[in-house]
Amino acid sequence: MNYETRVDMSDTEDRVELDEVSGPDAARERRKKMWIVIAVLVAGALIAALMLSGGEEEVPFAAPESATAPAVTVLAPGAGTVQGAINATGTLAARRELPVGVVGEGGRVVSVNVEPGDWVGAGQVLAVIDRSVQSQQESAQAAQIEVAQADADLAQANLDRALQLVERGFISQADIDRLTATRDAAVARVQVARAQLAERRARNAQLNIVAPAAGLVLTRNVEPGQVVSPGSGTLFSIARGGEMELLARIGEVELDSVSVGAIGTVTPVGTDQQFQCTVWQKSPVIDEQTRQGTARCALGYDPALRPGGFASIELASETVVAPRLPESAILSDDRGSYVYIVDEDNTVVRRPIEVGSISDEGIVVASGLQGNERVVLRAGGFLTEGETVRPVTQGQAE
Template sequence: MNLETKVSTTDLESENPEGLGAALDADATDEQALEGQGRRKRRLWIALAVILVGAIIGGLMLTGGEEEVPFVNVGNDGSAPAVTVAIPGAGTLEGTINATGTLAARREMPVGVVGEGGRVVSVPVEAGEWVRAGQVLAVIDRSVQNQQASAQAAQIQVAQADADLAQANLDRALQLVERGFISQADIDRLTATRDAAFARVDVARAQFAERRARNAQLNVVAPSAGLLLTRNVEPGQVVSPGSGTLFAIARGGEMEMLAQVGENELATIPVGASVTVTPAGSERSFTGQVWQISPVIDRTNRQGTARVALSYDPALRPGGFATARITSGTVVAPRLPESAILSDETSSYVYIVDDENKAVRRNVELGMIREDGIAIASGLDGSEKVVLQAGGFLTEGQTVRPMMQD
């Protein structure tokens, strides 16, 4: 007898509903955990790939896609290291010194009251105008002085009349002395009177000339032709010899720059050196020459003055700030980049490559330092093969493989 027992899910659920539900929930949780682990692995691989690509791109950007190897040591196969060399030759180099300073009149002439002074009647000039020698700059009232001059002229006439009378008296006495009516003593007295009268005429004339000279000095005049820089007087003002400077004139309109230069650089600047001057706030430059080197060094800043002569130009205003580029001389010497020059406790030096391709140390003395290189004052004649880079990795007598710079 076969017995078949059919158990349905409904029956199981009815018999044990809680146990069956728990089993189904556990299966679902396992599936979700497996899916989460897969997603985390994929994100990790993607992140690693992004980091690797970024590192490669960053490396290419830093190197510019190329790698400059100034000094390549082959090493393993026994070959000599390669170094970049150049034959510098010798060229003419112009030394330049940059300086700052102020603009000024080369020969500034202060003008004041020469005579006795007085009230200013008029000032017919303005600052910035050109004046000629002897031109009246300020007119001083001379009404009182003119009356004094008239009185002095009248005194000449009075003295001349007295002299004429004394001469006439002497002439008559000389006619009477021959007849014995007048003694010789009277003749001597009349002669002395006549001489004194003529002397008083000379005194009156000298006093009149003095008065006229004083009156001529009342007006303030230009002592020389030039550019009027300042005017410090107005009509109605009372001036005297103690009034100070009323006008300032740049003789001939000549200007200069007072360039402040360090004492070491000042010693290298020759008189007559060419200078390019650029005033502050201007794009124009002016060419001048050093006409005087200061014989004194300032103790506080250790600087001296190089005076640069400049021709007149409206853009050159005395008192303004300017920069200067001074040519300190020319030399014929090799020029090397800064990377080729080494130094130690004893001296500066470079490495050159001899005919046997061996590195040889050569002590050098440095000259002018310019933007395009450093001049070698002594130690090289320009025909040597000089190591341009990585000389610090070489040793004396080391065999190298020179590569000429393009």
């Protein structure tokens, strides 16, 4: 409450003028009383102000810092023995896929003898190419052998007669040498004709497209009446022995923990069937874009394993001792994976980590944590590094 004291100065001036008229003593006495009244009023206003304020300066209430800091749930994960398990996905494929195409001259396809899904043996005819022209060429080569053989027989007979006459002196030794060379050339022409016939027969045999090994026919890309040549590409593909594999894509860090011979469980997409596989090869290179490598896992034949399909795999890896956190505690950005921990001053600190295997129990932290840190479990995305918080242990929060 404020008290205001107003003094009408115009009235005071009139009183002064009257005092001057009445006399100096009377005027002095009135001014003295007036100042006493003003002093009393001012003192009263000051006393009233002090009473209302309680006599002390009012200080605004300051809440304790711990009450204003946001509460976050934290957990010290500890470190336990974790049986290594790597989960990945990949593509099913034939372990050894054999592409089959035209080996010989090619031509018009007369017949196709197999369908995808058929089992074939080594050397079995898959398709036949028309050989009407090549058959005539084979006959001509056979006739050339007979011609060459007749010339060789004649040259041999001439040489034999000359040898009988040379003893009587009718034929010189030079004639004998000439007839011998003629005989040898004729014999050589017979051998050439026979070789040409064998070559022709081999080329004709290549007109049959045959399976290079026993296995399962995967694809067929040719039809009767089609004209094919060595440039026609793959006409059939065969999985040798029907063996399959999974090309599992695994991160470069996890790939190091997978050993050749490791056992895995494969589940094709869209089915509940599971198959046991064995890692028989690891890729020696890492993809520069995805930072992943390939683990090739051998599988036996089963109709549910279709090359080109997707499947998931769980591989056993080395046993490690490491902390394990729920997915909500792990964050990531362009700098990699990290967690927020709360230090001794209740300040949020960013801690970079490397993520290991993932399971229903949580995510294994391969490196970056000892296990005794207070890790923020939830709402880490709303915190900033250096922020002061009020940590609440997971058990107390619940």
